[in-house]
Amino acid sequence: MIEQLNDVQKIELEKQWEVLSYGVSSIIPEDEFKEKIAKSIKNEKPLKVKLGLDPTAPDVHLGHTVVLNKLKQFQEFGHTVQLIIGDFTGKIGDPTGKSIARTALTDEEVEHNAKTYFEQFGKVIDMEKVELHYNSKWLSKVGFSEVLKLASTVTVARMLERNDFHNRYEANKPIYLHEFFYPVMQGYDSYALESDIELGGTDQEFNVLFGRQVQEHYGREKQVVLLMPLIEGLDGVEKMSKSKGNYIGVDERPQDIFGKTMSIPDALLMKYFELVSPLSKEEVQEVKRKLDEGTLHPRDAKMKLAASFVEMLHGKEAARQSREQFINVFQKKAMPDEIPxxxxxxxxxxxxxxxxxxxxxxxxxxxxxxxxxxxxxxxxxxxxxxxxxxxxxxxxxxxxxxxxxxxxxxxxx
Structure with missing residues (x-):
């Protein structure tokens, strides 16, 4: 397909490839990704880019924006974002990283959590251009004979390769049969929506690769998987998580977002710039160059980073005010102008x-x-x-x- 592109289309291909592959941990497989972009450009047909959401914890933090920023880039190139609310799979719960089986969600919990996701995601991506899907629409209609056919595509040994299942098996902790079906159902989502691309964190590799397997089972063109790095939280050690208290929430007050960003360890500064900030690749590279040369102090770089987060989530004026307040309170030791x-x-x-x-x-x-x-x-x-x-x-x-x-x-x- 790439050979069939004219010179203008090839320039567009390289532009999309450079932006969309930037900051990605791994692309499985790379050659197919480039072919899909080329096919999209040649046929003037947007790619379908899938992100599955397990609506168990509705509070969105900056760790989630690693994937959201990538979705925004796809949107800017005219591609279609498919958000999948796992209201059916949520009845099982994603076993990834869990030492015990997940508690099933009620319909009311799924509805509430999904609504919160939409409101908070809208701070980063254009929700008016997003396809919203609930996977109960198709999974609730899959017959048991079809489930058995899908189950026959994967072995128990393959399932036990997963660290979470393997560790529970070794520790003689219970693994329930229904948990094995989570990645199978997630893969069926990709088949049902004919997804071209699926995004996920590196900890989701096992699950998202099932989409390719299920699509192949039904004779469909296989999706490409883009795995995004996980971002460490403010402690600089653990993955950002509300339960660990090392997070920056997208719904927090501008001054709190700014202040928390200033506590990011210096060693993680560039990772946050590259993966979380809305700044362009060129702007990030300029920051890195100045830090390496010693012409930019890490404190000033953090202030630029903090302002970019606040502007992304609350606007330019809020970023300006947060910066001024930080300088007054923490550098000049004054009290903020507005106190609850x-x-x-x-x-x-x-x-x-x-x-x-x-x-x-x-x-x-x-x-x-x-x-x-x-x-x-x-x-x-x-x-x-x-x-x-x-x-x-x-x-x-x-x-x-x-x-x-x-x-x-x-x-x-």
């Missing part, structure tokens, strides 16, 4: 550890004591050094915990 206010109806005098817990600034008194010992609690900008210190609640007093949490108390007395 709380009407205090409790005791007029109480221990500082009780106060920060009551305000929800910290989850427990023990965490409050730890934060005080580390110098992370201030009253009207004065550092609290005594865990047994009492606070006189007066109108306008400002309580600060850590670098980003401020509350101004209002008293009716």
């Amino acid at each position: 206010e709380v009407m205090w109806k409790g005791e007029e005098e109480l221990l500082i550890v009780d106060l920060v817990k009551e305000l929800g600034l910290l989850p427990s008194k023990s965490e409050g004591r730890r934060m005080i010992k580390n110098g992370g609690v201030r009253i009207d900008q004065e550092k609290v050094t005594d865990v047994n210190q009492t606070v006189q609640v007066t109108d306008g007093v400002v309580v600060q915990v850590g670098k980003r949490k401020f509350v101004r108390l209002r008293s009716s007395s």
